[in-house]
Amino acid sequence: VFIGAQHAADEPNPDGPRNITDSIRLAASETAKGLGAMVCFEQEFHAARDVTKSHASRTDTFISYEHGKLGEVDGDRIVLHRRPILRRNYKAKGIVADVELIKLTMGISDRYLRFAADNGARAIVLEGFGRGNATPSITETAVALARKGTVVVMTSRCQRGRVKPIYGNGGGKTLSEGGVIFAGDLSGPKARVLLAVLLGMGLNSGRLRHEIEYLGG
Template sequence: MPEIAIITTGGTIAMVRDPSTGASVPASGMNVHVAEVDGLSAIAKIRHYDFSNVPSPYMTPSMLWNLSSLVNDILKDENIAGVVITHGTDTLEESAYFLDLTVQSDKPVVCTAAMRNINELGTDGPRNVVSSVKVALSPASRGLGTLVCLNDEIHAAKEVTKTYTSNVATFDSPGYGPLGIVDEDKVVYFRRLYYRENYRVRFIEENVALIKTFVGDDGRIIEKLPELGYKGLVIEAFGRGNVPPKVEDALKVLIKDLSFPVVITSRCFKGRVLGIYGYKGGGRSLHDLGVIFAPGLSSQKARIKLMVVMGLTDDLTKIAEYFQHS
């Protein structure tokens, strides 16, 4: 029987309802039950790794680094066919993309979660775990990078995002759709990613800020970033990648005076950023200034990627090259 490693990190899937408050809270020992849900023993031998038991907003870059190192070590074992990671939904997409960029194996890595804790009616955790193990067992999953599987849909880590605060069908890939589905005992793929990236890094730059620009933004927040210890910046801009004029002034100081990498994304969840508009603060003006565009990445994933590539180089031209295929 094939062997799958299940790494538990916490999240709603490892929570119960507090009888006195009604709130969902982490439960001691629940990670073991996650790795022993009904149906798993019939399809695979399970090796459990208890990484953490925290809500996903507690995840940090250093924890992601340690998680990636653990996955890399586990996948070196020839007896392990793949890895399933249980995680909270709030930051799952960031952890999955970090793993996608840094895990050095073609073996399947599948992240999953639950929107309802084990005490709630219609809890989705057990089925998501079983479906994810099926995905990890499928030969067709090899070479696809890190995948996200919930609600019997399989998504690419690069494309997927949480779209609904409470619905079990929360994970989607806007503009792309799922890579495939789990249909009973079959794993069916409809498409593959045309291009994916993977980097062998020895460290990451944790001090990367993410700021969403807004109407009337005067750039004062941006100006404070260097003295706060930040080394890089992702800006979630308007439309095709445009910002208010005073934001451009602040960015000019960062880029020209401090060689600060600045990456632009869009607050639109479909489409690509591109330097089209030539007015002050427009995308073309920002491009000429040296701002780096992340054409198809969300802001949170552009931040993850910038942390990783800044572990490879601090040269702005080379960093920009890494983002050309985003």
């Protein structure tokens, strides 16, 4: 169970002590068994796969957009609303840190993509437009890298929804047909963490693709 605080201990309304108490109660409960890694904050607990920080300062910052929270801590009671379905346990000997994350913007060139590949990146995660689209230069370079063996994964800049290869003519369908892996509704940072673990396990390209697509939903 991961915890934290939005307000420091010397502020008028520190939230850290309550988050610690709630997290201990959650971790010690029978209800928590089998739920996997979680974040407990503001009397709610969320699956690590689904949760994201949505606000810079509010105490109710952690939400799970598409899937919803797992449950609540109501005083000394743990209230479970659902169990996570998309879960995996990995026994990795280590992680591979050489995984880069590139957020696409209007008119972005392939400069950063080429730089990452030329400087030892084992994998590259792209945060693309909408359903997983890119600029022409990014598409061309991403496909070329994927065909040479670099793992390239597409996620979305959007906070909600899933990537899906739909559009041709340089869009997501072109990327997918060129070997780029589409990561469902995983965010860019989460796809990067997953890749770091999977590469550390030494999975072949087929197994790696399977795991990403499975956990992407």
